[in-house]
Amino acid sequence: MxxxxxxxxxxxxxxxxxxxxxxxxxxxxxxxxxxxxxxxxxxxxxxxxxxxxxxxxxxxxxxxxxxxxxxxxxxxxxxxxxxxxxxxxxxxxxxxxxxxxxxxxxxxxxxxxxxxxxxxxxxxxxxxxxVSTKARKSEGEIDPFPHCVVLDIEGTTTPISFVTEVLFPYARANVGRHLSTTYDTPETQDDIKLLRSQVQNDLEQGIAGAVPIPSDDARKEEVIAALVANVEAMIKADRKITALKELQGHIWQTGFEGKELEAIVFDDVPKALEKWHALGKKVYIYSSGSRLAQRLIFGNTNYGDLRKYLCGFFDTKVGNKRETSSYVEIFESLGVDKPSNILFLTDVSQEATAAKSAGLEVVISVRPGNGPLPENHGFRTVNSFLEV
Structure with missing residues (x-):
């Protein structure tokens, strides 16, 4: 001084x-x-x-x-x-x-x-x-472009066909091999614990396709056979559960690291991510796939590594994508002043409704191969992120 x-x-x-x-x-x-x-x-x-x-x-x-x-x-x-x-x-x-x-x-x-x-x-x-009066937003007025963007993956950034025709078949075809080669690793043992808990709950509720998993002291081959049967049934039913998504992420990791897999994103996605990044907007991913799977997808796309444009990842650990509480949790995690500071893009009307109920701004993505939307759903739709 x-x-x-x-x-x-x-x-x-x-x-x-x-x-x-x-x-x-x-x-x-x-x-x-x-x-x-x-x-x-x-x-x-x-x-x-x-x-x-x-x-x-x-x-x-x-x-x-x-x-x-x-x-x-x-x-x-x-x-x-x-x-x-x-x-x-x-x-x-x-x-x-x-x-x-x-x-x-x-x-x-x-x-x-x-x-x-x-x-x-x-x-x-x-x-x-x-600051001019025109530049000020009146109380309660919506920001014309929210501070944060939260993106779904399947049917939004990425064709549904890539998930259903590439990722899911790869996981289903390689689950047995993955469990056999990594059985004794802490990572796979954690995955097995999650699956045991989920299958026990499925058996109690009478979920179709659930079969008992032998105890830990059973032969390794018997345990793996039961796990494979349950995982195949879960994949076939397209279940959005953490136990399945965690295991799938680890299987896909092997595929991406071995260059057996390359993720596909729509042509407008990297352009929009670059634009939003230049504008200082923070972009996040919210998908039923594990955070590991999300990082793998955006780190290995047909346009290269896009993770430099992303600020974080949310999965089903914050909640089901069709529940309002999940979007409340995301809002409280991002540190913005109000839910409307977040724009959520998805292809699923039920997810859009849940996010809207939490106060988020919502736009529905209409992509080739997506399912039909309900009539009078009431949401703005776009065919490209460049329209946002």
């Missing part, structure tokens, strides 16, 4: 103790807000994942002589993030600098117009008086 300077007067105005007085002035405080805005802007643009470096801004005041004018700096390492993946919701922690700002007196000029002022204007910092 700069040492306090004697009181002085410029242009007939007494400034008091220049350095200390300047610290308390509105200009210094506004500059701290400006730096915070820069940090937030850089983070949202995915240029940084924390404040590993430092930002400095000159505080300009015509009544303070240059030798006593201040440079306000954010502390280096003031904030770090626990994950290196861009745009995911992270837990942050403060460094020893905590939230302090450093202020030093420097003999530097600060023009009233220039790149800092232009960026300040673009960030909307200190510009409240210049």
């Amino acid at each position: 700069a040492a306090a300077a004697p009181a002085m007067a410029l242009n007939g105005i007494k400034t008091g103790t220049a350095s200390q007085g300047h610290l308390e002035r509105t200009a210094a405080k506004e500059t701290e807000v400006l730096i915070s805005g820069f940090c937030r802007h850089f983070y949202n643009r995915r240029w940084v994942i924390g404040t590993a470096g430092s930002i400095a801004v000159k505080v300009h005041n015509v009544y303070i002589r240059k030798s006593q004018q201040l440079m306000v700096m954010s502390p280096s390492g003031g904030l770090s993030a626990s994950s290196s993946k861009p745009c995911l919701r992270k837990t942050t922690k403060s460094s020893g600098c905590d939230s302090l700002f450093m202020k030093r007196a420097l003999d530097l000029s600060c023009p009233s117009d220039g790149p800092i002022q232009r960026v300040r204007s673009s960030l909307g910092i200190g510009m409240e008086q210049n």
Whole structure:
């Protein structure tokens, strides 16, 4: 911190103790807000994942002589993030600098117009008086483009045929081989526990296709045979259950890593993702497939790795896609001010209704091969993401 300077007067105005007085002035405080805005802007643009470096801004005041004018700096390492993946919701922690700002007196000029002022204007910092009435949204008015976009996969980003004619058959054909080769791994043992629990529940409810699974002390081949029979019945019934989706994700992982599988997305999907990314919109996936399966699909598409445009993944662990509570959970996870800040795109009217009941904005995706929609469903429809 700069040492306090004697009181002085410029242009007939007494400034008091220049350095200390300047610290308390509105200009210094506004500059701290400006730096915070820069940090937030850089983070949202995915240029940084924390404040590993430092930002400095000159505080300009015509009544303070240059030798006593201040440079306000954010502390280096003031904030770090626990994950290196861009745009995911992270837990942050403060460094020893905590939230302090450093202020030093420097003999530097600060023009009233220039790149800092232009960026300040673009960030909307200190510009409240210049915002036109037209630019303001009246209370309750819907944002013309919500802050976040949540996408379904099957029939929305990806043809239904890819799921039903490629992914499902691959999992069904390889479930026995996968279980045999990975049987003793912790991952597969966890999958088997989930399947045991699900099958026991299915047997109690009389679900068609469910067969008892021998105990752990039975022969490995007997256990695997029962698991295969149950998994095949689940796939045939297209059941949206976590036990099945977790196992399928691990089977598909082998296929994608071995280049046996390549995911298909519609031609407009990468263009829309790039556009939304450029606009600073955060995009998430919500699918009945496991989060692992979702990452595999978007990491291995016919347009390459699209995960750089995605901020996170939701699966049935947040709830069934046709239940309103699932979309409430997603809203509460994304940190937006209101549900209408989220746009959900799906091809299923029941999912659209559940999301709408939670307050989300909803658009239905109409793609080749999708099933018919109910008459008078009441939702906007698009044939391409570029229409959004």
